Structures are given as structure tokens and as C-alpha cells.
Amino acid sequence: MDREVLSDAIAELIKTAVTRLPSDIVRALKKAREIEIEPGKTQLSAILENIELADTEKKPICQDTGTQTFFVRVGANFPYTDILEESILEGVRKATSTVPLRPNAVDLLTGKNLGNTGKHIPFIHWEITKDDKCEIIAFPKGSGSENMSALRMLKPADGLEGAKKFVLEQMVEAAGNPCPPTVVGVGIGGGADIAMELAKRSLLRPVGERSDIPEMAKMEEEMMRAINSTGIGPMGLGGKTTVVDVHVEIAARHPASLPVGIVVQCWADRRAGMTINAEGDIEWHTI
């Protein structure tokens, strides 16, 4: 395992992420089409046809190939930690020309488009584990849905009811903009950054998988019903399916705070993962 091999693998991982959607989201969209009415049904048919075309033609599902984002769980005894960051960067550069990806990193001061690498971009979320392996999840995040993210610092007295109201209000305000049917990630507790991080991280959980905390699992289902009752529907043109899932993650809170973070994921719920062992062998996660 060297930088060349690892960066090639990263480019391959990005390619998988932007051209093939995981089976959980595809299943959810197909199920939605079965129950949907017009014009939502036409929208879902176009979405599903597009997913198939992208897969067969090996082309990006959406022209917004997103901000390149990675979730890395690296073992304390993983032997290649020193080349991880530079290989991810190099992999992003390679994928930009080979896939190709749209240049999506703009210099904040000059407005110049830099390709897909710039200050803090790609962004890597690091986690350290006890073993000798490394798991890398590519999570390219499009801006149409990311722009509908929100954070509100509620009063503790507002409770979970306040959190639910905020999520519903925000999704109604977002309407068709985040390209529904969406998956809504909600982070409750911690501080402002923790709530947002949890909200984004919750989107890595497969569509259809409930929280392992019973109260939160109940809240996820309640929120799904509430948001879908609004009738916003696929692409905001009206219909039964506005969200295919809601994921809630929680953290302990400060006695005086109740932060609620929302991160919205469009129907192009792109995720791809791989695990590298201590020998440098790569195992691609099934999608």
C-alpha cells in the first residue's frame, strides 16, 4: 500500500459514490413510486430512470457531484495513517479528471474555481478506533440540499416537542429546494457544532434503519408521517412522499442548551465505503 495505490482506490470510491446509489435508497424510491400520485409519480419515474442510466453509463447521477466529504475511522495500529490525508486529496484530484467531477471548490476570497481541493476541502471527519484497520466512507454532498441545513439553539424547556416543530417548519420552508424525496438528518443536544455533526453523520445510517434508542425511533417515524402529511411531494410539485426517512442522533446537552441541527440529504443519497486492513488489502463495501 502506497500513496499511488491508495489514491487510485479513493478515486474509485468516489466514482462508485457519484455513479451508483446504495440499494437502500433505491429500494425506498421504488417503494415511493408504487404509492405516489401524479405529478409526483412522473418525478419518481424520471429519478429512477436517471439512477439506472447513471449506473449503466458510469456517469455522475447528478451534475452537482458535491463537496467531497469523507468519514474515516482509522485504527490506532493501522500502518498507513501517515499517507491517508494526502492520498485522499490526491484521489479527489484524480477523480475530478477521470470520473469526471464538476469543479466545486471556490476560493472564498477571489471567487476562483479551484477544482475540488481548497482550504479544508475535501473535508475529512476523523475517528480513532482500537484496531489495525481503516474504514473510509466517501460522502459527496450536493449543495441544493446542503443549503437547506439549519441550526436552532432551543431553550431546554422547549423539549423534544420544540425540536419536532423546528424540523417540520424547516422542511416546509425548504419545500422542493432540497430535491425531495429527501432523507432528513437531525442532531439534538451537545453544542452547536455537535448537533450539526450528528445530523450529518446520521445520514450515513442506511435508509429504513431506525435509531436503536426506542424514543428516538418513535420520533423518527412520527417526523416522517408529519413531513409527508404536508403534501410537498417529489421535487415539491405535490405528492405523498416528501421524505423517505428521518434519522435522529442525540448527545447529552448543557443544562442551559438544547441545540437542534438539521442536515438534509437529496434523493441522490450518495455513499460508498471501503475498509483497508493492516496488510493493505482493500475490501469494498456492498452498496
Next chain:
Amino acid sequence: MAYDMRTPLQEDAVGKLRAGDTIYLTGTVVTARDGAHEKAIKMDRNGERMPVNFSETAVFHCGPIMRKNGGWEVVAAGPTTSSRMENIEHEFIKRFGIKMIIGKGGMGDRTVEACREHGAVYCAFTGGAAVLAAKAIKHVKDVFWLDELGMPEALWIFEVEKFGPLTVTIDTHGNNLTEKIKKMAKERAEKVKF
């Protein structure tokens, strides 16, 4: 209703369209996002000539992925969020005699008013359906402002065939489908008890 339409779009054909109709479009489409809208208006104010006659094409809110492969190849070309152009679209419609705007997410009151006044419609193409869109683009006719604005913001001139589904959400009669749905969604949300 579903219609097959062709550019240049005729005033009476556009006038017949109602919010909720579906269109498949054949002809010429030009991409324009925030940067291109601003540049075009600025140039027009200074009396400079446009490289395209916007009134004879449909304007597509899109920042495509293009690849040079001899000529230009469209890799992916779905719509971008139209509300970013809301503060400028009405002037764009008025100055250039736009007949059809294609984007996603819908647009607001100022665009509705300009569409009513100048006989234009706004249509939503399925957001994210970039390969489906690329498949309907048969030829890349030209590109302008590429060096200055970059790949996503440049004016790309596409020849399209049965480009769609396009759902009319703003017609020439003042209707706005996405706003109507948003209003209904708000009313329904207020009734939800937690």
C-alpha cells in the same frame, strides 16, 4: 396536459400552457446561472451585443459537467436551484424577451409577475436527473464566457430532443404551482400536533 414543444417558442403556444402541464422540449436551450445572468444584464446595460438571442431559446438554470472529447461532450446536466436567480430573473425576462425558463425548486412573486407581463413560463426539470437530461442533449452547439465564468457558469448552447419531463409551475396567467403547494403544506403543518 402533456405537450411536445419546439423552439423558437410562439407566444400563443406559451400562453396556452397552465401550471401543472408537462412538456417535452425540442430545439435550442442555453444554460445560465447566477454569474451568466449578472454578466448578461451588465453587458446589455452597456449596450453590448449578446452572443445568443435568448428569446429564441429556452433558458436553463444548469451548471453542467462537460468533457472535451474532440468536441464538447455533456457528462451530466441537471437543473440547479432557481431561487438563487429570483432577484434578477424578472429583469432578465424583460430585457431579453425570455419565453421559457427551466430550473428546479420553483421561483417567487417577482418572476411570476414578469412571466405574466412578458408571456413567459417557468418549468421544473426533475432535480438531479442529470444523465436523463444529458441523454436528451443531442449536440453542443457552442459555448460562451467559458474562460471568464468557468464550466458551471458558462453559457452552453445545447440542441435538445424531447427534453423533459418539464412541469410548468409558473404560467403566463399568474399561477405558481410550487407556491400553491408550499402554502398548502404550511396550513397542513400548522395542524400537526406533537
